[in-house]
Amino acid sequence: MEEISIKQSKTFIMSNTQKNSWTIFGLSNFSYDILDAIESNGDKVKYFVRNQDVDEEIVKRVPQDIEIIDLADFKPSTDKYFIGFMDYRKDDLLNELLKFNLRFDNIIHKGAYVSHYSTIGFGNFIGANATIAPQVTLGDFNFINRNCSVGHHTVIGNRNKTGPGVTICSLCEIEDNNAFGANCTIIPELKIASEVEIGAGAVLTENISESGLYVGIPAKLVQRKA
Ligand SMILES: CC(C)(COP(=O)(O)OP(=O)(O)OC[C@H]1O[C@@H](n2cnc3c(N)ncnc32)[C@H](O)[C@@H]1OP(=O)(O)O)[C@@H](O)C(=O)NCCC(=O)NCCS
Numbered sequence: 025m026e027e028i029s030i031k032q033s034k035t036f037i038m039s040n041t042q043k044n045s046w047t048i049f050g051l052s053n054f055s056y057d058i059l060d061a062i063e064s065n066g067d068k069v070k071y072f073v074r075n076q077d078v079d080e081e082i083v084k085r086v087p088q089d090i091e092i093i094d095l096a097d098f099k100p101s102t103d104k105y106f107i108g109f110m111d112y113r114k115d116d117l118l119n120e121l122l123k124f125n126l127r128f129d130n131i132i133h134k135g136a137y138v139s140h141y142s143t144i145g146f147g148n149f150i151g152a153n154a155t156i157a158p159q160v161t162l163g164d165f166n167f168i169n170r171n172c173s174v175g176h177h178t179v180i181g182n183r184n185k186t187g188p189g190v191t192i193c194s195l196c197e198i199e200d201n202n203a204f205g206a207n208c209t210i211i212p213e214l215k216i217a218s219e220v221e222i223g224a225g226a227v228l229t230e231n232i233s234e235s236g237l238y239v240g241i242p243a244k245l246v247q248r249k250a
Contacts, residue, residue, distance in 0.1 A: 045070045052109035055086040064134035104129040110185045
């Protein structure tokens with residue numbers, strides 16, 4: 025038995041020597057999470073690509089030992105690609121990148137659990153200790169933060185982001201461009217429309233069909249979307 029486990033661990037280490045190199049478009053407060061998740065898989069980040077005016081405070085929080093290049097200097101290579109920020113400017117950037125015909129990959133932290141019975145699109149981030157249960161469908165460019173749980177048969181659209189510790193229970197249907205504050209809970213079988221923001225710690229107990237900000241337990245609409 026002992027011999028087998030030694031062989032397995034050697035195989036594992038060898039597979040980790042096949043490193044991928046990543047180029048991350050955009051700088052954000054998530055940059056270290058992205059770096060950490062990539063490195064957890066034995067891969068490395070080659071460049072962060074700066075494409076717009078970025079708050080200098082954010083630049084200070086970006087890993088300083090990794091080269092930052094301007095979008096104008098970007099040339100496609102064999103790297104894997106990821107969009108490393110989550111706001112409305114993502115569309116502009118994607119339009120600018122169309123000419124390169126890039127394929128965006130998922131970044132899944134080594135410490136996350138993603139059921140092989142789930143379906144994951146592209147450009148998603150899944151952080152450490154996140155759990156994606158069987159039969160989940162996750163679209164594209166979602167950011168599933170550390171310690172989040174997505175329950176079985178839940179369908180999540182595109183460009184949703186969660187704070188750490190969010191629980192989205194089973195059989196939910198979540199549309200696009202939503203933001204879930206840290207540690208909020210969505211009880212089973214709920215439907216959430218697009219452009220919804222849920223405050224930290226909220227517990228959502230009813231479907232949401234109207235865009236806006238919802239907070240509290242049970243969560244209530246406190247601000248309609250302008
Ligand atoms: C809900 C939220 C978006 C409101 O932000 P804001 O518009 O700046 O609101 P303010 O901080 O000015 O607070 C406005 C009111 O809402 C209350 N409030 C703020 N956040 C709340 C929350 N999560 N739950 C309940 N009430 C909340 C405030 O106490 C304040 O109440 P008052 O008017 O009675 O004094 C924000 O507080 C929040 O929860 N964001 C989620 C952040 C997060 O988890 N990010 C994840 C990445 S780490």
